[in-house]
Amino acid sequence: MALKIYLAGPDVFLREAESVGRKKLQMCQEFGFEGLFPLDKDKDVGRDAAGIFRANCDLMRQADIGLFNLTPFRGPSADVGTVFELGFMFAQGKPVNGYANAAPTYLGRVAEVFGPLDESDPSPRDRDGHTVENFGLYDNLMIVRAIADSGGVLTAVEARDGSVGAPLAALDAFRACLAALRERNAGGALETAASSRRKGAS
Amino acid sequence: MALKIYLAGPDVFLREAESVGRKKLQMCQEFGFEGLFPLDKDKDVGRDAAGIFRANCDLMRQADIGLFNLTPFRGPSADVGTVFELGFMFAQGKPVNGYANAAPTYLGRVAEVFGPLDESDPSPRDRDGHTVENFGLYDNLMIVRAIADSGGVLTAVEARDGSVGAPLAALDAFRACLAALRERNAGGALETAASSRRKGAS
Numbered sequence: 001m002a003l004k005i006y007l008a009g010p011d012v013f014l015r016e017a018e019s020v021g022r023k024k025l026q027m028c029q030e031f032g033f034e035g036l037f038p039l040d041k042d043k044d045v046g047r048d049a050a051g052i053f054r055a056n057c058d059l060m061r062q063a064d065i066g067l068f069n070l071t072p073f074r075g076p077s078a079d080v081g082t083v084f085e086l087g088f089m090f091a092q093g094k095p096v097n098g099y100a101n102a103a104p105t106y107l108g109r110v111a112e113v114f115g116p117l118d119e120s121d122p123s124p125r126d127r128d129g130h131t132v133e134n135f136g137l138y139d140n141l142m143i144v145r146a147i148a149d150s151g152g153v154l155t156a157v158e159a160r161d162g163s164v165g166a167p168l169a170a171l172d173a174f175r176a177c178l179a180a181l182r183e184r185n186a187g188g189a190l191e192t193a194a195s196s197r198r199k200g201a202s
Numbered sequence: 203m204a205l206k207i208y209l210a211g212p213d214v215f216l217r218e219a220e221s222v223g224r225k226k227l228q229m230c231q232e233f234g235f236e237g238l239f240p241l242d243k244d245k246d247v248g249r250d251a252a253g254i255f256r257a258n259c260d261l262m263r264q265a266d267i268g269l270f271n272l273t274p275f276r277g278p279s280a281d282v283g284t285v286f287e288l289g290f291m292f293a294q295g296k297p298v299n300g301y302a303n304a305a306p307t308y309l310g311r312v313a314e315v316f317g318p319l320d321e322s323d324p325s326p327r328d329r330d331g332h333t334v335e336n337f338g339l340y341d342n343l344m345i346v347r348a349i350a351d352s353g354g355v356l357t358a359v360e361a362r363d364g365s366v367g368a369p370l371a372a373l374d375a376f377r378a379c380l381a382a383l384r385e386r387n388a389g390g391a392l393e394t395a396a397s398s399r400r401k402g403a404s
Contacts, residue, residue, distance in 0.1 A: 013332040047324060049337040053347035074312065074328070075277025080285045081342040087289025110276065122249060126276070130215040130370070135251040140283040145255035168332070 002034040003190055005181075006060050006089065009069025010079035010168055012039050020169050027171065031178040032185070036063050060089055064194035065152075067177060070098040070139060071168050076109035077139055090146040093197060095190070097181060098138075098147050099173035102166035103158035106139050107132055153180040204236040205393055207383075208262050208291065211271025212281035212370055214241050222371050229373065233380040234387070238265050262291055266396035267354075269379060272300040272341060273370050278311035279341055292348040295399055297392070299383060300340075300349050301375035304368035305360035308341045309334055355382040 005028055011020050021037040028035030036059045038052075060066070066089040073079035078100075090096050102109070107124070110132050111117045117124040123131045137144040138156060147154050157173035159166055184190055207230055213222050223239040230237030238261045240254075262268070268291040275281035280302075292298050304311070309326070312334050313319045319326040325333045339346040340358060349356050359375035361368050386392055 010332070013334075015327075015331050017333075049335075049339060049343040050347055050350070053343055053351065056344065073332075074279065074316070077276065077282040079342070080279040080282055081344040083282045083285045084289035084292075084342070084344040084348065087286035088293040090286075091290040091293035114276070125217075129217050130212070130275075131219075132215075133251075137251060140281070140286070141251040141255055142258065142283040142286040145252055146286065148252070149255065 001191070002029075002032060003065060003185065003194060004034045004036055004063045006063035006066045006085070007035050007037045008066055008082045008085045010071070010073045010082060011069055014169055016169060020171075023171060024174065027175060027178060031182045033178070033181070056085065057088070060085060060092070063089070063094070064197075065089075065095045065097065065181075065190065067174070067181075068096065068098045069100070069168065069174070070143065070154075071101040071166050071170075072109060073168070076106060076113050078143065083143060086143060086146060090150055093150075095150045095152045095193075096147050097152040097177055098143070098154045099177040100138065100154075100156040100166075101159040101168065101170040101173055103156045105136055107134050107136075153177055153184070155180065203393070204234060205267060205387065205396060206236045206238055206265045208265035208268045208287070209237050209239045209271075210268055210284045210287045212273070212275045212284060213271055216371055218371060222373075225373060226376065229377060229380060233384045235380070235383070258287065259290070262287060262294070265291070265296070266399075267291075267297045267299065267383075267392065269376070269383075270298065270300045271302070271370065271376070272345065272356075273303040273368050274311060275370070278308060278315050280345065285345060288345060288348060292352055295352075297352045297354045297395075298349050299354040299379055300345070300356045301379040302340060302356075302358040302368075303361040303370065303372040303375055305358045307338055309336050309338075355379055355386070357382065 007024050011017055014020055017039055021039050025035040025037055038056050068082050068086050070078040086096050114126045122134055126132050135141055155173045155176040159170040209226050213219055216222055219241055223241050227237040227239055240258050270284050270288050272280040288298050316328045324336055328334050337343055357375045357378040361372040
């Protein structure tokens, strides 16, 4: 049985959301996985916030692992809806994986939006006087460390110059993440882990 | 035994993080709760991202409920680290509660940062062509609906004009949330629920 991957991300807010979703599902299949894309469910439940929320939670519960589009969205960090789901799936004990269409660190992106920072300072402050995490990580440590501690993969491919406003729909980093996941799953390793998790939960 | 509240938020990035933490712990006590503030643990583990991550997860596992500072942080939405934790505690089946020092809706804040939006459109688009959720909610629906579905409380008190750049450290909305939680806990209702959850988990 193919491993089920929940495909999270601000992709659902794109004009071309449906075609991006179709492409992602097809790419999952090429790599031997079954993708679950939230927009399909959202269409069934219509324009009701409570219904969309529950449909997304149901899909996450069905999935074996998560793959999150962490490309910056309306600011220097990932989309908060996506990050909520990353926390949800991490708490379920499932491997969480991420990809991003922007390569620089969080610190670099904050500097891009809010002005220069002293990168030699272990705790530089932004223009509002708030500390900026300076661990050399891609985003907030809760996101990056959850991926690492869950045994997940994080891939980043800079889709064009500049990181804020990076294209949400590019799929090179997504493909790189699927390739890494297929390699990890050689011989069904991830399938076996997911299957024992399912037994443990039942 | 007092109910344990995990106190999440970008407060840890404030210059006055320690004094804000102390005030929050004291206010929790005034309302009959025990606060758990992540900075105390972070100090023990030092400047190590993996250690901070695990210490925060441990604190969340110890807590009965969560109280999240959802004041906008470096953009129109809440801090992503905070939202990760909200997803984590929601998945654990614990009541998640929020407060914010900014009253307007997410749509209003996106308009403030990225320019005017057609609010009569059920799916208005920002300047990048991305849909902006228009459910009249305070932030992304995953955040707001998780709070509602968990039986939690969300309080917002506009600390000053304008919502983006609202002061992170103001505590009026925090106090209002604690007051609402104390009311819900009249007769130990929340304690009883937390206690049966602990039994279920063991």
